[in-house]
Amino acid sequence: MSLRIIWAGPWNERSSIAAFGVQMVAELAARGHLVEVVRTELEPDASLTARLSAVPTTWWRDVSIHELRRDVDAVIVNFGDSYSGCGAMLDNFADAGVVGIFHDRILARLADSWVHDTSPDPYARLRRMVDVTYGSGAWRKGPFLASADAVMHERPMLEWFAAGVCGAITADAWAAGRARRSSAGPVQALTAAAQFAELEPKPPSAAGEFVIAMLGADEDTRHIDGVVQGIGESDRLRRTCRLKFVGYVEGSVRSRVLRSAARLRMLAPSWCAWASTEELPALLSDVDAVICTAAFSLEHPSPWAVLALSSARPAIVFVDPADWGIPQDCVLASTPANSAADVRTHLEWILGNPSAAYAMSERASAFARRTYTPARYVDMLLPLVQAAVANRPVMMTGQALGRTLASFGVEPDDPAVRRIGGVLSGMLGSPD
Numbered sequence: 001m002s003l004r005i006i007w008a009g010p011w012n013e014r015s016s017i018a019a020f021g022v023q024m025v026a027e028l029a030a031r032g033h034l035v036e037v038v039r040t041e042l043e044p045d046a047s048l049t050a051r052l053s054a055v056p057t058t059w060w061r062d063v064s065i066h067e068l069r070r071d072v073d074a075v076i077v078n079f080g081d082s083y084s085g086c087g088a089m090l091d092n093f094a095d096a097g098v099v100g101i102f103h104d105r106i107l108a109r110l111a112d113s114w115v116h117d118t119s120p121d122p123y124a125r126l127r128r129m130v131d132v133t134y135g136s137g138a139w140r141k142g143p144f145l146a147s148a149d150a151v152m153h154e155r156p157m158l159e160w161f162a163a164g165v166c167g168a169i170t171a172d173a174w175a176a177g178r179a180r181r182s183s184a185g186p187v188q189a190l191t192a193a194a195q196f197a198e199l200e201p202k203p204p205s206a207a208g209e210f211v212i213a214m215l216g217a218d219e220d221t222r223h224i225d226g227v228v229q230g231i232g233e234s235d236r237l238r239r240t241c242r243l244k245f246v247g248y249v250e251g252s253v254r255s256r257v258l259r260s261a262a263r264l265r266m267l268a269p270s271w272c273a274w275a276s277t278e279e280l281p282a283l284l285s286d287v288d289a290v291i292c293t294a295a296f297s298l299e300h301p302s303p304w305a306v307l308a309l310s311s312a313r314p315a316i317v318f319v320d321p322a323d324w325g326i327p328q329d330c331v332l333a334s335t336p337a338n339s340a341a342d343v344r345t346h347l348e349w350i351l352g353n354p355s356a357a358y359a360m361s362e363r364a365s366a367f368a369r370r371t372y373t374p375a376r377y378v379d380m381l382l383p384l385v386q387a388a389v390a391n392r393p394v395m396m397t398g399q400a401l402g403r404t405l406a407s408f409g410v411e412p413d414d415p416a417v418r419r420i421g422g423v424l425s426g427m428l429g430s431p432d
Contacts, residue, residue: 167388226339232264
């Protein structure tokens, strides 16, 4: 059955979410679905050049929510933590009965930027959102934007946005568990499609400086100290290896790494906070091996892990590959409890066995290209979308009641609104 689908999200040349979307839109269109792209950027992202696409493209501000609810089979909205990328749809995405694809575990920055841009009393608004989502008094647990680890465990705000969608897709099982706490519709974790097949292989260097890309420190910092220690305790690695952090790293973590590197007399690390998909080949061109720290979920590899596999470089991961369905001969596994010794052993093996390490990276890259494909992603996406569409009457009825309550002065995130949503789900039925 052909569906009319709106694909909403960032759609500019700098956005990794847009790079992912280009593949998904092309796959959906190839299957006969009528797909339209709706851009959700605010300035400065709205001024960036749009991605090329064979399907119609418009802006969220130019679409009618009434028409989306009446004439469109499915509205798929992509959530990231960038307000300039996703901000245009935040005020009314719930009114459209959308399916949400959540690309980030932590959406606290998105919530903070949105509220400060649109609310006359942003702190009162944030306090209300936090207490409604995590319980009375949750606001008093410390600064709203504390360390990434604290925010992730205490109030990532993913649950708040998930409460407004008819169905949710997350990048891993941890985020799916969070989304299920508040979403009235189906929730599923799907590993992102590989976007990095264009990376050129690079055989490990036999001599000279050996560059190691650290991927995923923005999501999981638990293993960084072990990596630094493992390199610093080896004379050969200390003289040869230079860490290159790819992805945002908090200032406190940077300072700790720099202090440790100086104390251990290691080569000074380098930092790259962010890069678009198109910039990754150049960014990784001098990289000899990768270490993926993001192993928070034991059921689904994160996008960083997919990049590590696709990089055509020897990869070290902090999880049993079997948990991710990855062949054992594609990566080098480290146990978190023994990270320093494992990292040291693995890196010394790579340096001492460049041909075998290069062959391993080729197997990993081939596995990623074969496994994490747009076709596979869409195969799993469409059943959830169809289940979520069946759930739209519950959501739309709840929205209508919410507007009625708002006319009496009840705020949209008042606990009464959520209780009504629960009653409606029981009356009308909600997908598991």
